[in-house]
Amino acid sequence: MKYQPSLDGLRAVATLLVLLFHAKVPGMSAGFVGVDIFFVLSGFLITRLLIAEHERTGAIDYMDFTARRLRRLYPAMILFLLVYLAVAPFAWPDIPTERHQWDAFIAGFYMGDYAIATGRPTAVIGHLWSLGVEEKFYLLWPFTVAMALRLRRSHAQLLIAAMFVGITLWRAYNVETLDRYWHVYFRFDTHCSGLLLGALAAFTSIRPRAAFGWIGLVGLLVVLVVFEWRTKASAAIGISLAEVFSLMVVMASPSFLGRGVLPWLGKMSYGIYLWHYLFIKFGREHGLNWAENLIFAGVGGIACAALSYYAVEQWLKAPRRTPTSSTT
Numbered sequence: 001m002k003y004q005p006s007l008d009g010l011r012a013v014a015t016l017l018v019l020l021f022h023a024k025v026p027g028m029s030a031g032f033v034g035v036d037i038f039f040v041l042s043g044f045l046i047t048r049l050l051i052a053e054h055e056r057t058g059a060i061d062y063m064d065f066t067a068r069r070l071r072r073l074y075p076a077m078i079l080f081l082l083v084y085l086a087v088a089p090f091a092w093p094d095i096p097t098e099r100h101q102w103d104a105f106i107a108g109f110y111m112g113d114y115a116i117a118t119g120r121p122t123a124v125i126g127h128l129w130s131l132g133v134e135e136k137f138y139l140l141w142p143f144t145v146a147m148a149l150r151l152r153r154s155h156a157q158l159l160i161a162a163m164f165v166g167i168t169l170w171r172a173y174n175v176e177t178l179d180r181y182w183h184v185y186f187r188f189d190t191h192c193s194g195l196l197l198g199a200l201a202a203f204t205s206i207r208p209r210a211a212f213g214w215i216g217l218v219g220l221l222v223v224l225v226v227f228e229w230r231t232k233a234s235a236a237i238g239i240s241l242a243e244v245f246s247l248m249v250v251m252a253s254p255s256f257l258g259r260g261v262l263p264w265l266g267k268m269s270y271g272i273y274l275w276h277y278l279f280i281k282f283g284r285e286h287g288l289n290w291a292e293n294l295i296f297a298g299v300g301g302i303a304c305a306a307l308s309y310y311a312v313e314q315w316l317k318a319p320r321r322t323p324t325s326s327t328t
Contacts, residue, residue, distance in 0.1 A: 008266030009257030015269040023294040030227040033242035040246040043198025110135040116186040127277040167193040194243040216248025271305025
């Protein structure tokens, strides 16, 4: 697939929203929509990759797809968890070391989403719940795409649209019937709708004009202003609106998102997401105000993400050369 720097720019926007939200910047109570942008974008890109592979080879190699996902995600995750296990007993001495070890195990196996939903959240690294949602989607989705590609394109679109509507209604039902209604925000079965909506976009060849993307950005801004964290309206309606507006931006891919530093930050987004919350939590517990904490977490998160990206992720991706003998 042709590289689109605007999509990396959108990743940067999503990361910034999450950072502002976690730092508790005033007026950013709905900054959680950054995760919904990530979900829509991930569903779109992963499905396009699977469709392209099927068009190229006539099949989808599930084992190869899974291996590629693990190579992309796990090196940075393992580095993060090893550093976390090393520093956590000193940074958060009131939490037993065994708890940190168990939490790393939960996060490493992408079960953070259901740990929160079942009332057993991790003590420090709860932000990794979203990676659990994505990884479960990656494990299941190739089979669905392979099935959908056997259908007429319009029928495949209807199938995915029906799945999106079904998950959205399931989330709304849970919000209305559960006492701990906000826990539906963290569960794979109630929050994979954005991934499905992005996948639906990948099954269409429509590419709207840039103005469509501007409408989506304005819509996301409205969601940020109107909705707040931990309300029924946000869980039942705000998430869905954020997904739809994110879809508009993804499909239009406004070119300005691919300019300046945004694409570079987008490439760092996975690492920034992994690392920033350690700085956020430490700074908050040591008396930093939101502005100080935002700078602390922003600088620390970007620095650790860049180190991880260039020293570990890129190094592992580099082709290995077979040593050749030399003569003297």
